[in-house]
Amino acid sequence: MAVSLSRNRDYGLLWSSQALSGAGFSATVIAFPLLVLAITHSPAVSGLVLGVIAAAQLVAGLPAGALADRWDRKKIMLYCEAGQAVAVTSLVAALWWDAVTVPHLVAVGAVLGASKALFGPAEAACLPRLVATEQLATALAMNSARANLGQLAGTAVGGFLYAAGRAVPFVADAISHAAAFVALSFVRLPPSPPRIGPPSHLGREIAAGLRWTWRHPHVRITMWCAVTLNLFFSAYFVVIIVLLQQAGVPSGQLGVMAAMLGVGGIAGALIAPRLHRLLSPYLSIMVVFWALTALTPVALLIHNGYLMGVLFAAIALLPPTASTTINTYQLLLTPDELRGRLSGVMAVAAGVSGAVGPVLGGALMQLVPGGRAVLVCTGGIALITLLFTLSATLRSFPRPDAPQPDTPSPDGEPVAVETPDTAAESG
CATH class of the missing domain: 1.20.1250.20 (MFS general substrate transporter like domains)
Structure with a gap:
């Protein structure tokens, strides 16, 4: 008999790590345009930098799905969380040294968007092997609740954190991705079936x-x-x-x-x-x-x-x-x-x-x-x-x-x- 979803240690680690990571990401998405406006005083540049996140997700979407079928899916998720943590930490450092530039902000947005694009297919593809088949619908529904909860929490908190200091929401986001990385490292994913033949183009x-x-x-x-x-x-x-x-x-x-x-x-x-x-x-x-x-x-x-x-x-x-x-x-x-x-x-x-x-x-x-x-x-x-x-x-x-x-x-x-x-x- 399959372990109940609430007692599935590995799914619980994955779910909680992404609830935390999603809240941090939403806080950054709210704070990002506010920071760009404060630095450049240009709504157009603010929209451009925020649009980079969505554009990167779209551009990376199809390659991300193919890579999730080619590479180790757990490693993809770990690299995505690590990449987001490093990117946001670099922004915190730039704020500390008063050295933030628009190209830097664009680069951070691109990393965040591409990481989201890569993480999604890797998580979705491994989920049927992480939970019992009869629990898959419940797991997907809980993931949907997680996304809504993270967006609500991050959106609500992001503005308050930015009011406390320009770097504060990004510090919180970096910590959330680092914590998610640690939690994901303890997730035990069943191996995927062996691939037949070498990878094609x-x-x-x-x-x-x-x-x-x-x-x-x-x-x-x-x-x-x-x-x-x-x-x-x-x-x-x-x-x-x-x-x-x-x-x-x-x-x-x-x-x-x-x-x-x-x-x-x-x-x-x-x-x-x-x-x-x-x-x-x-x-x-x-x-x-x-x-x-x-x-x-x-x-x-x-x-x-x-x-x-x-x-x-x-x-x-x-x-x-x-x-x-x-x-x-x-x-x-x-x-x-x-x-x-x-x-x-x-x-x-x-x-x-x-x-x-x-x-x-x-x-x-x-x-x-x-x-x-x-x-x-x-x-x-x-x-x-x-x-x-x-x-x-x-x-x-x-x-x-x-x-x-x-x-x-x-x-x-x-x-x-x-x-x-x-x-x-x-x-």
Whole structure:
């Protein structure tokens, strides 16, 4: 019998280390633009430096997935935490010696973004071998709660730490990454299956991961679910912010509204494992889409930031269930030697949709007057909801305990997909 997740020492170390590291990272992301503004007095440079983090994550995303399938995954995670600790410590030293430059800030941002891009696929790929298959959904849901909790804590604390001193949030971040490095060093990861043959060219390995994602219909449809949902909700969020600002809602209320997204996300992550067990994959995904279709136009009736926060908390409550379902089945349907590349593809797709969504929302507010932009976003969500509802591929989505046929590898050879029984035997 598998050890319960709460008593799984190695998963606990991984989870707690990343909760701490994530909070430190979020504090730095908040303090970064404040520091650049104080040094350069240029909002444009501040946006550029902050944008480097996101850009580095996108650029490194696909290579990171391939490297997670090629290199030792624990070492990747350790190197990422060490790299972030060194980069942020160098910034603290530069602040101490009053020698901070924009190129230095850009370099630190690039290291942080690239490290995040590398760490994600390595962690996701090793998770099915760190926890029992029947506990994978719960582990993924707890990771989602961890991300929301770290972002909430880091965002809330970052501003206060910066007020205490320019270097303080970066000192806290460096300590968090160092502590995460120590905790990760004690994590015992089961070895991955031996790789067959020498590694090929990195570009060919990236292409193989893209082909796998595209050729597998159930992986492909869930990727489109995640991408389109992220795209339209990112646009919707910007539209709501602009509408409330135009209505004269105080910035404090806007901050509470944004924080309620995190609160709803944490609550949703806590109930996601139970809903995942109760609902079929199709229902667990479609309930989210239909709930968003119903809830998004309610914003037209609300003109108060606090009440909008309640609506946002309700909107954020169910997506963790869909995310848990999507991530669980994608990992179970994907061979171990391709899991890093799958995670890399998903991260890049989510990053692109998350970047395009706010641009789309801003353009809508320029082109469409007032609340009509909300209706356009709602219409977009309703359209993709209808398309996915009618999708035969999504309706035939297999449960993890259903026998899976051998699936073609990117090179054309059949690859046996792990089921709970085979995963338990290999673990």
